[in-house]
Amino acid sequence: MDFFLNIPNNEIGNTLTERILAQSNSIKFHKTLPNYSNSKLFELENLSTELGVDNIYLKDESTRFNLNAFKGLGASYAIRKLLIEDPQTSVFCTATDGNHGKAVAWSASINKKKSVVYVPKDTTKERIDAIAQYGGEVIQLDMNYEETCNHAAKQSALNNWMLVQDTSWDGYEKIPALIMSGYLTHFKEMEDSINLFQKPKIDIIFLQCGVGSWPASCIWYYLNRYRTNRPKIVLVEPNEASGVLSSFMHNQRVSPKVNFETIMAGLNCGIPSKSAWEIIKKGCDAVMTIADEDARNAMRTLYKPKENSKRIISGESGSAGLAGLIKCIKDPGMSKLNEHIELNSKSRILLFNTEGDTDKESFKSIVEL
Ligand SMILES: Cc1ncc(COP(=O)(O)O)c(C=O)c1O
Structure with missing residues (x-):
């Protein structure tokens, strides 16, 4: 089985991690740094038409602080x-x-x-x-x-x-929570576009997942801001590094029994972060896995868009969210997941390009095919 459907309780807690997240003033701090700018939010109109959904937004983190990734x-x-x-x-x-x-x-x-x-x-x-x-x-x-x-x-x-x-375990929670608090900046940046007061202008978010800290910060943001009005959230992992999927299957945090051979280097992780896992269980609707070939196809889709759309440079892990969406739409085996998250022609989707061409040689060999 390459997905798991979760029934989240949507509760906000009072753990150390959640208290630290609630105190975040990351955007104020980030604005003081050299090279800070609000990362671009693109609307991929042609791709939305091609995939048969209402709209696809993509926040492009490849330019963040000139580091080629959001981290x-x-x-x-x-x-x-x-x-x-x-x-x-x-x-x-x-x-x-x-x-x-x-x-x-x-x-x-x-x-x-x-x-x-x-x-x-x-x-x-x-x-x-x-x-x-x-x-x-x-x-x-x-x-x-x-x-x-x-x-x-x-x-x-x-x-x-x-x-x-950027991952936590028993007795090591505060610093990963500070890292997660820093990630909140890009959700705050969208408060004047799609993360509107009361209800966001999006229905479903696909998030690529490694140890889970980044997707958990996203889940916490949307839960905290919108509770049950939050968008549905789907986590996307590589087939060969599926720590969150395995943890859901075992109903406890485990290291997956897989071979950790994937081109999605940023997502090539084992056991999920302890504090991230607690948040993921409460506010994620599904987790699914993808093959390396799905990530390669998504990279090419962004690099060679139809007609006059903007070209987006997206690396192996950066494109995994889009790869998850494409798999849901094209693979008949995903129909139960699609029903669960209500993915249909009216859906407005949010994706993140979390990295650019962080391995240029590999990138070239993939997109130039
Ligand atoms: C490009 C990219 N996207 C997504 C992630 C996932 O973040 P996390 O490991 O916190 O789940 C990572 C992690 O390193 C990454 O490098």
């Missing part, structure tokens, strides 16, 4: 808050499959601090170079993502570094 929103906010608490912190450490590590290295560098970034065995040279470009000391391990996270946590404890990890 700078989280790391910059968390690091700023941590430096307010302890200005003497000198080294920030993280584990990453690319985008978050680049964001930590960039955020540390703008605060004139050091960063140590551990990457798993599959991280490409281009992604490693992108982190090093911001002064990050990059160490590649012969491990998968989950093992790399454990290693970074141990090294941080041993060396007295500040661990800035």
